[in-house]
Amino acid sequence: MTNNDTIVALATPSGSGAIGVIRLSGPDAITITKTVFKGKDLSKQASHTIHFGTIRDGEVILDEVLVSLFIGPHSYTKEHVVEVSTHGSAYIIESIIKLFIRTGARAAKPGEFTLRAFLNGGMDLSQAEAVADLIASNSASSHLVAMQQMRGGFSSELKGLRDQLIHFASMIELELDFGEEDVEFANRDQLRSLTLAIHAVLYRLISSFEQGNVMKNGVPVVIAGKPNVGKSTLLNALLNEERAIVSEFAGTTRDTIEDEMSINGVVFRFIDTAGIRETADVIEAQGVLRTKEKMKQARLILYLFDPEQGVEEIEVQLAELASLGIPIVGIVNKSDLLAPAVMEVMEGLELVFISAREKVGIEELKVEVLRKVNLHRINNDEVIVSNIRHVEALRKTEEALDRVLYGLDNPVTSDFLAMDIKQALYYLGGITGAVTTDDLLENIFSKFCIGK
Ligand SMILES: Nc1nc2c(ncn2[C@@H]2O[C@H](COP(=O)(O)OP(=O)(O)O)[C@@H](O)[C@H]2O)c(=O)[nH]1
Numbered sequence: 001m002t003n004n005d006t007i008v009a010l011a012t013p014s015g016s017g018a019i020g021v022i023r024l025s026g027p028d029a030i031t032i033t034k035t036v037f038k039g040k041d042l043s044k045q046a047s048h049t050i051h052f053g054t055i056r057d058g059e060v061i062l063d064e065v066l067v068s069l070f071i072g073p074h075s076y077t078k079e080h081v082v083e084v085s086t087h088g089s090a091y092i093i094e095s096i097i098k099l100f101i102r103t104g105a106r107a108a109k110p111g112e113f114t115l116r117a118f119l120n121g122g123m124d125l126s127q128a129e130a131v132a133d134l135i136a137s138n139s140a141s142s143h144l145v146a147m148q149q150m151r152g153g154f155s156s157e158l159k160g161l162r163d164q165l166i167h168f169a170s171m172i173e174l175e176l177d178f179g180e181e182d183v184e185f186a187n188r189d190q191l192r193s194l195t196l197a198i199h200a201v202l203y204r205l206i207s208s209f210e211q212g213n214v215m216k217n218g219v220p221v222v223i224a225g226k227p228n229v230g231k232s233t234l235l236n237a238l239l240n241e242e243r244a245i246v247s248e249f250a251g252t253t254r255d256t257i258e259d260e261m262s263i264n265g266v267v268f269r270f271i272d273t274a275g276i277r278e279t280a281d282v283i284e285a286q287g288v289l290r291t292k293e294k295m296k297q298a299r300l301i302l303y304l305f306d307p308e309q310g311v312e313e314i315e316v317q318l319a320e321l322a323s324l325g326i327p328i329v330g331i332v333n334k335s336d337l338l339a340p341a342v343m344e345v346m347e348g349l350e351l352v353f354i355s356a357r358e359k360v361g362i363e364e365l366k367v368e369v370l371r372k373v374n375l376h377r378i379n380n381d382e383v384i385v386s387n388i389r390h391v392e393a394l395r396k397t398e399e400a401l402d403r404v405l406y407g408l409d410n411p412v413t414s415d416f417l418a419m420d421i422k423q424a425l426y427y428l429g430g431i432t433g434a435v436t437t438d439d440l441l442e443n444i445f446s447k448f449c450i451g452k
């Protein structure tokens with residue numbers, strides 16, 4: 001990968017807007033801009049300054065613009081970067097980008113600016129990935145995990161682990177150099193306690209993924225129950241819009257319907273399902289199968305009952321549901337139809353009473369949902385893993401360290417120990433990009449938007 005060329009792309013969304021920002025990065029970013037810019041001599045200006053002027057294609061003035069200068073290495077990519085703020089016309093933007101390309105720049109690939117920031121040491125790979133997460137963040141919680149990762153808390157934690165392991169590896173290597181002489185430079189007890197300490201950190205990081213994942217991607221909550229208990233009505237009440245079709249005919253919802261809303265800054269993905277019953281209708285039966293699949297993947301199940309289902313039936317169903325091992329909120333809907341006497345009998349069970357149609361009890365239900373999902377508030381420097389690639393690498397590191405521990409407790413030669421430590425280093429290094437392949441980089445950066 002060479003970055004001796006200069007890349008250009010629109011950094012703001014395409015279409016028309018108040019302004020558009022075109023970004024250039026590379027050794028010729030300033031000279032290329034200077035060629036088409038009429039105003040101050042850009043090659044003589046200080047870094048982090050802004051200059052007014054016009055962009056001209058020959059005699060034609062394309063736009064009046066502001067040019068921001070970032071002289072490498074004091075820029076996002078560590079190269080010379082120029083940002084040209086234009087009027088946000090799709091025509092102007094396209095014309096100026098084409099002009100830059102004719103003048104010597106090349107159209108940037110998705111994520112290429114951030115790739116250069118990574119390759120030039122401006123950030124590590126996990127921070128670069130956090131940039132994409134930050135752009136995609138759509139709630140307070142997804143924003144928080146992305147921001148933490150981008151600011152490098154995770155990176156410095158990993159670096160600490162890697163440094164310890166490298167020290168460990170070099171001690172073992174030393175033993176290998178002495179080969180025949182049967183010396184032990186690396187004190188086995190120290191190695192064992194170091195491995196256990198690293199193990200504990202890995203365990204904490206891996207355990208944080210469950211929370212990190214829902215903070216980033218939202219909490220899947222399935223709404224289930226028999227046909228006609230009011231599942232679709234509840235989805236609509238939660239979202240405050242007519243999202244799902246409500247009907248008095250049982251079996252109306254045959255497929256799953258999903259939509260998101262945020263409660264207390266956490267995104268919940270509510271999934272309305274086909275009612276669970278035996279049915280001869282092929283399509284409805286498929287819907288029921290899908291419901292059961294969705295229930296297994298849920299982080300929480302809102303299970304609705306009709307007041308007509310007696311206390312005993314409800315108890316039996318709650319017990320059956322408990323075997324799924326997923327937190328459940330048992331809900332009695334249509335409480336507007338419920339005789340106070342029946343309600344009293346049911347109060348012994350842990351149930352939430354609502355009327356989805358009359359929108360009664362919905363706020364209380366939201367509180368219960370938050371309580372059951374039990375996301376602890378994370379503080380500003382707590383490291384939370386939210387990326388599946390990272391957690392997989394952490395698990396592989398953990399496995400390699402398990403082999404190291406085994407090796408320490410059994411008559412295994414140093415070269416085997418060395419091999420397992422190297423494996424652990426390899427997997428850890430993959431997270432921060434200390435070890436990378438072109439495929440990995442391609443895979444990560446191709447998912448970015450162009451211009452970032
Ligand atoms: N009385 C009463 N009827 C309700 C309530 N919630 C839903 N319904 C009615 O129950 C029927 C079935 O509702 P629907 O949401 O389609 O049920 P689903 O099959 O579980 O999705 C519809 O006629 C709704 O108007 C409620 O809280 N009270």
Ligand SMILES: [Mg+2]
Pocket residue numbers: 231232233244245246252253273275
């Ligand atoms: Mg329905």
